[in-house]
Amino acid sequence: MRQQFKILAINPGSTSTKIAVYTNEQINFEQIIRHTIDELKTFAAIYDQYEYRLALVEKALIDHSICVNELSAVVGRGGPLKPAASGTYTVNELMAEDLKIGIQTQHASNLGGLLARGIAGKVNIPAFIVDPVSVDELEPLARITGLPEISRPSLFHALNLKAVAHRMTKELGKDYCELTLILVHLGGGISVGVQQNGRMIDVTNPNDLGPFSPERAGSVPSHALVKLCFSGNYTEEEIKRKLVGNAGLMAHLGTSDGREVENRIANGDAKAALIYEAMAYQVAKEIGAMATVVQGNLDAIVLTGGLAHSKMLVKLITDRVQFIKQVLVYPGEDELKALVEGALRVLRGEELPKEYK
């Protein structure tokens, strides 16, 4: 009989902590613990929320009659850490320190590894994180911009894109490193990357470059942006908010909900149709650019994320890129399952845990 591993996965977000317990690939339970603004505003820094969220996760385990010493491992969402290769990492002392201070930025996901370590430490089982947004496997060529002092960083939807690549290679009975793929996450932000030999050798940072998305600007003409920054009309924070959060579909149409945009299109809204098609056009153009990175030697183009549920958007993109290679669609994202799968690969000895340095 296959060995049974019981795993707790923790995904802290800005307004909730999502948790799940799985036995192997089977879910035992999933819960979204919501946090109100009033509760969170009492904490000055993200790390100050640690004890508060820990108590809520432990209570949820008791509510579901799960005893910590039944668990084989605890896995948390990895925060924006130092650039590192893709994989499952043991939460070590150095990582815990970087998560505590928010080495790249203050973000709720920094608590994922810390909560995993806190709970796992009580019963001496491993604590992991999997594919944080700061996974960096870029080729030197991909980093260079026209300004020596600005290089392209690697920040993207690594957890979902890597999980989808693992799932599809398994389904096709292939080795993970065998396939060359263009992987596209179509969510609130859009990441477009190309993976070769298991490494994401080029990728657009959804907060910075590439297509615009439901709520982010993507690449914009730099001179016009500089003018906006120095117009005296905005603070630095306001400009950042304008680019990430209030841009894309939200800025043009006042909503970041793809379903709402499609309803408007169905009711004859020509502006909604133009903007939605422009988003698909930009995604397709970026896919075309990524195909040049591997000189067209690809196995598939893969679309995933919430917007990949949309038949309309998938068709708009596919019509433009299917001449390059077949398009496969894996709608949605399941971060808790992706975390569990990453932990299982290590517990089953399919992958060695990586050490954060």
Ligand SMILES: Nc1ncnc2c1ncn2[C@@H]1O[C@H](COP(=O)(O)OP(=O)(O)OP(=O)(O)O)[C@@H](O)[C@H]1O
């Ligand atoms: N059936 C659907 N048709 C059209 N759009 C959809 C559908 N289902 C979800 N979406 C859209 O997908 C987007 C959200 O995707 P997703 O849940 O992957 O993003 P997120 O988790 O909010 O952000 P991110 O993925 O950037 O972290 C929203 O624009 C939502 O309206």
Ligand SMILES: CCCC(=O)O
């Ligand atoms: C930075 C990429 C990940 C995200 O936007 O959620």
